[in-house]
Amino acid sequence: MKVIYPVIFTETKDEKDVVLVYIPDLNGMTEGYGLQDAIEMAKDYVGNVLVDMAAIEIPKGSQIKDIDIKKSPFFEYGESFVSLVDVDVDYFRRTLKSKSVRRNITLPEWLDDMATKAKINVSAFVQEALKQKLGVA
Numbered sequence: 001m002k003v004i005y006p007v008i009f010t011e012t013k014d015e016k017d018v019v020l021v022y023i024p025d026l027n028g029m030t031e032g033y034g035l036q037d038a039i040e041m042a043k044d045y046v047g048n049v050l051v052d053m054a055a056i057e058i059p060k061g062s063q064i065k066d067i068d069i070k071k072s073p074f075f076e077y078g079e080s081f082v083s084l085v086d087v088d089v090d091y092f093r094r095t096l097k098s099k100s101v102r103r104n105i106t107l108p109e110w111l112d113d114m115a116t117k118a119k120i121n122v123s124a125f126v127q128e129a130l131k132q133k134l135g136v137a
Contacts, residue, residue: 003087004084009039009080019033024062025062042085047088047089107122
């Protein structure tokens with residue numbers, strides 16, 4: 001699932017080229033060195049927050065026209081502008097939550113025997129079935 005959020009970038013014009021980042025819809029803040037790094041840091045922040053919010057409904061991004069740069073906590077630190085940042089939440093989920101966990105399932109003995117005889121990896125089969133059922137890659 002891809003999401004798009006408006007982000008306020010504030011260029012400080014200091015010697016390190018720090019760009020302060022505010023994500024109003026998540027009340028989140030980060031920073032980067034230069035605009036490219038700031039964009040990557042914004043995506044990283046959004047991706048990590050949304051993966052942690054997996055059990056909660058993901059907030060919808062505001063319209064860019066509704067964002068007031070003066071409401072950024074960094075407004076007074078430099079020149080601010082709004083841009084959209086897109087994030088692939090599924091990518092972050094796969095990257096951050098890829099560790100395998102052990103789950104016990106119960107099968108009738110006859111079904112387990114048939115799966116063993118057919119050389120079916122039950123764990124892999126269940127993973128694929130769950131991905132298909134949940135519509136994730």
